Amino acid sequence: MIVHERPVRFEDVDAAGILFFARFLNYCHDAMERVFDGLPGGYVDLITNRRIGFPAVHVDADFHAPLRFGDVAHIETSVSKLGATSCTFRYRFTRARDGVHVATISHVTVCTALDAMTKLPHPPDVRALLDTHLAP
Amino acid sequence: MIVHERPVRFEDVDAAGILFFARFLNYCHDAMERVFDGLPGGYVDLITNRRIGFPAVHVDADFHAPLRFGDVAHIETSVSKLGATSCTFRYRFTRARDGVHVATISHVTVCTALDAMTKLPHPPDVRALLDTHLAP
Amino acid sequence: MIVHERPVRFEDVDAAGILFFARFLNYCHDAMERVFDGLPGGYVDLITNRRIGFPAVHVDADFHAPLRFGDVAHIETSVSKLGATSCTFRYRFTRARDGVHVATISHVTVCTALDAMTKLPHPPDVRALLDTHLAP
Amino acid sequence: MIVHERPVRFEDVDAAGILFFARFLNYCHDAMERVFDGLPGGYVDLITNRRIGFPAVHVDADFHAPLRFGDVAHIETSVSKLGATSCTFRYRFTRARDGVHVATISHVTVCTALDAMTKLPHPPDVRALLDTHLAP
Numbered sequence: 174m175i176v177h178e179r180p181v182r183f184e185d186v187d188a189a190g191i192l193f194f195a196r197f198l199n200y201c202h203d204a205m206e207r208v209f210d211g212l213p214g215g216y217v218d219l220i221t222n223r224r225i226g227f228p229a230v231h232v233d234a235d236f237h238a239p240l241r242f243g244d245v246a247h248i249e250t251s252v253s254k255l256g257a258t259s260c261t262f263r264y265r266f267t268r269a270r271d272g273v274h275v276a277t278i279s280h281v282t283v284c285t286a287l288d289a290m291t292k293l294p295h296p297p298d299v300r301a302l303l304d305t306h307l308a309p
Numbered sequence: 310m311i312v313h314e315r316p317v318r319f320e321d322v323d324a325a326g327i328l329f330f331a332r333f334l335n336y337c338h339d340a341m342e343r344v345f346d347g348l349p350g351g352y353v354d355l356i357t358n359r360r361i362g363f364p365a366v367h368v369d370a371d372f373h374a375p376l377r378f379g380d381v382a383h384i385e386t387s388v389s390k391l392g393a394t395s396c397t398f399r400y401r402f403t404r405a406r407d408g409v410h411v412a413t414i415s416h417v418t419v420c421t422a423l424d425a426m427t428k429l430p431h432p433p434d435v436r437a438l439l440d441t442h443l444a445p
Numbered sequence: 446m447i448v449h450e451r452p453v454r455f456e457d458v459d460a461a462g463i464l465f466f467a468r469f470l471n472y473c474h475d476a477m478e479r480v481f482d483g484l485p486g487g488y489v490d491l492i493t494n495r496r497i498g499f500p501a502v503h504v505d506a507d508f509h510a511p512l513r514f515g516d517v518a519h520i521e522t523s524v525s526k527l528g529a530t531s532c533t534f535r536y537r538f539t540r541a542r543d544g545v546h547v548a549t550i551s552h553v554t555v556c557t558a559l560d561a562m563t564k565l566p567h568p569p570d571v572r573a574l575l576d577t578h579l580a581p
Numbered sequence: 582m583i584v585h586e587r588p589v590r591f592e593d594v595d596a597a598g599i600l601f602f603a604r605f606l607n608y609c610h611d612a613m614e615r616v617f618d619g620l621p622g623g624y625v626d627l628i629t630n631r632r633i634g635f636p637a638v639h640v641d642a643d644f645h646a647p648l649r650f651g652d653v654a655h656i657e658t659s660v661s662k663l664g665a666t667s668c669t670f671r672y673r674f675t676r677a678r679d680g681v682h683v684a685t686i687s688h689v690t691v692c693t694a695l696d697a698m699t700k701l702p703h704p705p706d707v708r709a710l711l712d713t714h715l716a717p
Contacts, residue, residue, distance in 0.1 A: 183610060183624070184465040186458075188356055188514035189423055193456040194365040195334030202331065202591060216591070217651035220324055229330040232370040239364065239426070242460035243625035287325055290375070319474060319488070320601040322594075324650035329592040338455060352455070353515035378596035379489035460628055461695055466637040467606030474603065492596055500647065501602040506640040511698070559597055562647070 174251040174308060177207045178269055181244050191239035192246075198232065201264045201278055204250040208262070211302045225293065227260070227282035234278040238268065245269035251308040258284045258292045260303055310387040310444060313343045314405055317380050327375035328382075334368065337400045337414055340386040344398070347438045361429065363396070363418035370414040374404065381405035387444040394420045394428045396439055446523040446580060449479045450541055453516050463511035464518075470504065473536050473550055476522040480534070483574045497565065499532070499554035506550040510540065517541035523580040530556050530564045532575055582659040582716060585615045586677055589652050599647035600654075606640065609672045609686055612658040616670070619710045633701065635668070635690035642686040646676065653677035659716040666692045666700045668711055 179200055187193040205227070209216040219225045240246055247269040254261035260282050266275040284293045295303065315336055323329040341363070345352040355361045376382055383405040390397035396418050402411040420429045431439065451472055459465040477499070481488040491497045512518055519541040526533035532554050538547040556565045567575065587608055595601040613635070617624040627633045648654055655677040662669035668690050674683040692701045703711065 182607075183461075183614065183628070184459045184467065184607060186460050187456045188458050188462070189362045189364070189455075190460070190462075191364065193335075193338075194368065195331050195338065195456065198331030198334060199329075199590075199592060202329075206591065220591070221651050226325045228325070228327065228372070228375065229370075230372050232330065232368065232372075234365075234368040236364070236366050236368075243629050318471075319478065319492070319597075320471060320595045320603065322596050323592045324594050324598070325591075326596070326598075331592065335454075335456060342455065356455070357515050379493050461634045461636070463636065465607075465610075466640070467603050467610065470603030470606060471601075474601075498597045500597070500599065500644070501642075502644050504602065504640065504642040504644075506637075508636070508638050508640075511636065 174249055174306060175204070175207050177204045177248045177250065179203065179246050179248065181240050181242050181246065183242060186242050191241055194236065197234065197236070197266070197276060197278060200246055200248060201262070201280055204248045204264055205262055205280070208250055208302070208306055211305070212298060220287070224287045225296070225299070226285045226287045228285055229280060230259070230283050231281035232278065234276060236276045238273050238275045240268060240275055246275065250306070252303050252306040253279065253309055255300070255303050255307055257294050260284070260295070310385055310442060311340070311343050313340045313384045313386065315339065315382050315384065317376050317378050317382065319378060322378050327377055330372065333370065333372070333402070333412060333414060336382055336384060336402075337398070337416055340384045340400055341398050341416070344386055344438070344442055347441070348434060356423070360423040361432070361435070362421050362423045364421055365416055366395070366419050367417035368414065370412060372412045374409050374411045376404060376411055382411065386442070388439050388442040389415065389445055391436070391439050391443055393430050396420070396431070446521055446578060447476070447479050449476045449520045449522065451475065451518050451520065453512050453514050453518065455514060458514050463513055466508065469506065469508070469538070469548055469550060472518055472520060473534070473552055476520045476536055477534055477552070480522055480574070480578055483577070484570060492559070496559040497568070497571070498557050498559045500557055501552055502531070502555050503553035504550065506548060508548045510545050510547045512540060512547055518547065522578070524575050524578040525551065525581055527572070527575050527579055529566050532556070532567070582657055582714060583612070583615050585612045585656045585658065587611065587654050587656065589648050589650050589654065591650060594650050599649055602644065605642065605644070605674070605684060605686060608654055608656060608674075609670070609688055612656045612672055613670055613688070616658055616710070616714055619713070620706060628695070632695045633704070633707070634693045634695045636693055637688060638667070638691050639689035640686065642684060644684045646681050646683045648676060648683055654683065658714070660711050660714040661687065661717055663708070663711050663715055665702050668692070668703070
């Protein structure tokens, strides 16, 4: 599991004054990148040099409480399932100041050769990394 | 059902060159607002004057094919379930030029008094509108 | 001159409740793309097939009045200066409902071969198009 | 002067593969908030509790070199001019890995009572803070 905190930005709220629901997924992607920081060059090297990406094939999100400007999202990221080519990331969002449970989001990716846009088995270093965060 | 098309913007793609997965939800919200265009003043009047909002409590998304800059998202929006306070919107995304199925997203909202942030039964006009788009 | 209207989106405001200042430039880019709609395939074809882009080298913006959710930005786009490789777009923003002057933004681009990221004289068709919108 | 670094996010690039020009202003706002971190409660307290904001009235930006995914923006923020109600922030962007000068952006704000949307002289604590970053 990796813990990551991110303040709600001034421009991340919507006209109802709360973190816009789509932006939770921006935060998730950011949290996923923190997992890949465990590899040399991180997510950037995967995308830019190795041309390996992790497009989403499924997202399942439960929202329990809103976040507002001034709140800090506390995000716990783990891998709940690891297949040959697919990986399920699980993000648990709480509000940093009081621990209120904000959201739980599940995000299934498929390891993909970006130039051909075809499925790829997780390379051994990627698989080993993801495996260390496995918490079924 | 309401049909809505939206071109993928220049700034909507990610470093892998495809529509960033979070932005699908921006497109969904836009499509949901098109449904509320059926009320006088539309979604703006609900939010701004009546102070009624529809925060997401659940999202379920299946992504089948990517969209790129230059593609147009063809979005069919319907209501798949209508409760006293909750509503499930269903968005079917296809690629306009060839009809390829891109994504299906389900989005559960709860009718909410924005100032108190408490649940509210759908007002009769809102319920009547949503009911016309019901396609279980 | 090209006229383009764009409603302020639900997620385009900031925590102060007004259109976030950075997003004016998103609106400008959109308006610039409307100019390029005058070529077959539009801006998409330029970027994707011809690999010609128009990165900004300068932006100058004066903001006079805020826009809020529910407002519609009325944008008048013209070319105020056209060089061999550079072009200055001028966007005049008013609020659609009452004509209040919201902002004037000047945006200098340089025609660029995207693969080499080097300056390129405007191709004749691009130059001819931009010339029709010249309003010094 | 305050120094702040921010990696270019996966979703911050455009279809030309470079940091979208509008997003430079998102980065500027973030850098400005780092200045206000010098007050108890920071920018959040100003906006949320004191209802004081700093809408932009002018932006002037020169872009010299692109940033790509994987680059880190190194941003030096100072106050180049301080008036009774207005403040000019100056942001100098370099690319962290090699110090290449990327952009210089000037951003004039007006201290504003957010509820009335009227001009306000800088409160003494705000003025004192901004004054410490003055570098004409």
